[in-house]
Amino acid sequence: MNFYFEAAKVLDRLDAKQGSIKGVIATVPEKDRRRTAALVIETLKYKTVLCDVITAANLLKEERKITSLNLALVLVHDLLLVNGIQTSEGPIKQAVLRHKTRLRSEFQKIKIKRGVKSTTDLARTGDDRAEKIPRYVRVNTTCWTTEEAVESFLSRGYTMTGPFGHSKGFAKDQHIPDLLLFPPDTQFVDDPLLHTGKIILQDKASCFPAYILAPPAANGTVVIDATAAPGNKTSHLCALMKNKGKLYAFERDRKRFATLQTMLNRAKCRNTEPINADFLTIAPDDEKYATATHILLDPSCSGSGIVNRLDHLLANGAMLIAFAEGAGSHR
Numbered sequence: 001m002n003f004y005f006e007a008a009k010v011l012d013r014l015d016a017k018q019g020s021i022k023g024v025i026a027t028v029p030e031k032d033r034r035r036t037a038a039l040v041i042e043t044l045k046y047k048t049v050l051c052d053v054i055t056a057a058n059l060l061k062e063e064r065k066i067t068s069l070n071l072a073l074v075l076v077h078d079l080l081l082v083n084g085i086q087t088s089e090g091p092i093k094q095a096v097l098r099h100k101t102r103l104r105s106e107f108q109k110i111k112i113k114r115g116v117k118s119t120t121d122l123a124r125t126g127d128d129r130a131e132k133i134p135r136y137v138r139v140n141t142t143c144w145t146t147e148e149a150v151e152s153f154l155s156r157g158y159t160m161t162g163p164f165g166h167s168k169g170f171a172k173d174q175h176i177p178d179l180l181l182f183p184p185d186t187q188f189v190d191d192p193l194l195h196t197g198k199i200i201l202q203d204k205a206s207c208f209p210a211y212i213l214a215p216p217a218a219n220g221t222v223v224i225d226a227t228a229a230p231g232n233k234t235s236h237l238c239a240l241m242k243n244k245g246k247l248y249a250f251e252r253d254r255k256r257f258a259t260l261q262t263m264l265n266r267a268k269c270r271n272t273e274p275i276n277a278d279f280l281t282i283a284p285d286d287e288k289y290a291t292a293t294h295i296l297l298d299p300s301c302s303g304s305g306i307v308n309r310l311d312h313l314l315a316n317g318a319m320l321i322a323f324a325e326g327a328g329s330h331r
């Protein structure tokens with residue numbers, strides 16, 4: 001049952017506008033994250049219909065043990081759209097199952113009313129703008145060259161025909177070197193290239209700071225990333241420095257610092273020293289840092305204005321703008 005409570009909690013936080021879908025899901029313990037993410041996203045896709053079914057079946061009025069709409073949503077989602085509620089017997093599961101027949105019949109009524117043949121036709125369709133955002137992939141040139149990456153994708157059946165119109169099309173970005181564009185629904189989560197740090201999922205907007213800062217790739221260069229975790233821009237700086245010189249990466253949050261370390265190891269950043277400290281406590285004349293010539297400062301967690309691929313699922317059809325946080329791909 002904990003899994004359903006966890007998913008309901010994520011939905012509560014989204015309702016309270018405490019972050020983007022990606023950002024809130026990033027706070028779920030890693031072992032449960034993928035499963036919770038799948039349930040949350042699927043529930044949001046069908047939220048309107050599920051709400052109608054729950055209301056029509058009087059579920060919350062008749063079953064006081066189901067304490068929130070979001071808990072009802074995730075349970076009814078699995079009851080109606082998957083193979084049932086995936087948990088052992090208990091009072092809450094029983095409370096939903098008591099209404100199984102009614103919930104199913106209300107669901108059927110909605111399908112008939114809306115004239116849909118398959119359940120998937122009831123899903124919220126995507127946001128037009130989000131669908132036009134390619135899946136951005138930064139080639140980590142610390143590990144290999146962009147030419148090698150392109151060759152690798154070509155050998156996997158991709159063609160350089162652009163990210164739209166062909167499921168295996170891709171292209172080089174016209175502004176950011178080493179950034180590739182793939183079709184929006186391309187998944188790299190299980191791709192060995194991601195796990196070995198050869199590619200980094202990083203949206204275009206997030207690639208500009210390091211590119212514009214353009215730290216020199218020279219042995220004497222000292223660069224600071226003052227607010228580094230999860231480390232996408234840090235690894236980008238490292239790649240631009242060709243792993244030369246010294247890159248100090250500060251992160252004050254302990255948990256996020258651990259993520260930063262993992263990320264930098266994976267990206268093979270050897271010129272980078274992660275430091276778990278508040279950058280503001282560092283003395284400007286500390287001789288370790290005093291020779292720094294470039295500093296990247298990215299403290300805020302507001303991605304206001306960035307259209308996120310998932311956040312159109314929030315609220316009743318309203319376009320929501322992502323408040324990007326945490327380990328999302330555009331960081």
Ligand SMILES: C[S@@+](CC[C@H](N)C(=O)[O-])C[C@H]1O[C@@H](n2cnc3c(N)ncnc32)[C@H](O)[C@@H]1O
Nearest residue numbers: 227229230231232233251252278279298300331
């Ligand atoms: C927006 S995120 C940085 C994202 C990162 N630049 C990337 O591209 O992956 C901001 C991070 O800075 C950290 N931070 C904020 N103020 C800080 C400070 N004074 N010293 C060190 N870290 C700080 C936060 O904990 C958070 O992890």
